[in-house]
Amino acid sequence: MRRTIISALTLFTVALGFAVPAAAESTAEDAVKYRQYIMRALSGHGGAVMMITGGTAGDAGTMSNHLDALANLAAEVAAAFAQNAVTEDSESLPVVWEDPDGFADAVAALEAAVTQLGDVAGNGDAEAIDAAVKGLRQSCRDCHDNFRVDD
Numbered sequence: 327m328r329r330t331i332i333s334a335l336t337l338f339t340v341a342l343g344f345a346v347p348a349a350a351e352s353t354a355e356d357a358v359k360y361r362q363y364i365m366r367a368l369s370g371h372g373g374a375v376m377m378i379t380g381g382t383a384g385d386a387g388t389m390s391n392h393l394d395a396l397a398n399l400a401a402e403v404a405a406a407f408a409q410n411a412v413t414e415d416s417e418s419l420p421v422v423w424e425d426p427d428g429f430a431d432a433v434a435a436l437e438a439a440v441t442q443l444g445d446v447a448g449n450g451d452a453e454a455i456d457a458a459v460k461g462l463r464q465s466c467r468d469c470h471d472n473f474r475v476d477d
């Protein structure tokens with residue numbers, strides 16, 4: 327009896343797991359909030375990487391965690407901006423959706439910068455790491471310059 331209940335519960339949990347909706351179309355507010363969370367997460371992990379490589383805080387042993395997070399987040403940017411949603415809180419310029427190729431290029435530049443940093447992070451070459459960190463920051467700036475409202 328107990329086993330039946332447990333397996334029924336397991337099945338229910340599994341079913342629920344698959345039932346999580348894919349958020350096909352969010353409200354504009356939620357779509358904006360979501361992409362801003364993705365950006366803040368990029369900022370958090372990028373900031374941590376800069377502090378670790380700059381030697382001001384953190385532990386070099388956690389670098390790969392931050393780099394994995396950056397790679398996963400970068401891979402999600404395109405989807406996070408897929409919905410053309412603009413609200414008062416949004417700082418995205420219309421060109422995000424008017425120039426999808428340009429935006430895709432900016433996402434690709436971010437992904438390349440994260441890959442580059444991952445490639446050199448473990449080799450102890452401070453100059454190469456420094457250059458890769460600068461490249462990462464530049465990829466953020468380049469996209470913001472073109473696709474985000476000026477501060």
Ligand code: HEC
Nearest residue numbers: 362365368369372416417418432433436465466469473474
């Ligand atoms: C492909 C383009 C693109 C790249 C690359 C990019 N951003 Fe953004 N970012 C945007 C846009 C567009 C917005 C405005 C989003 C909105 O408010 O609708 C934004 C907003 C932000 C925000 C503000 C989020 C908020 O809470 O309002 C932060 C912080 C940020 N980006 C950090 C970063 C960092 C750090 C990187 C690099 C590691 C980066 N971004 C790379 C396009 C990009």
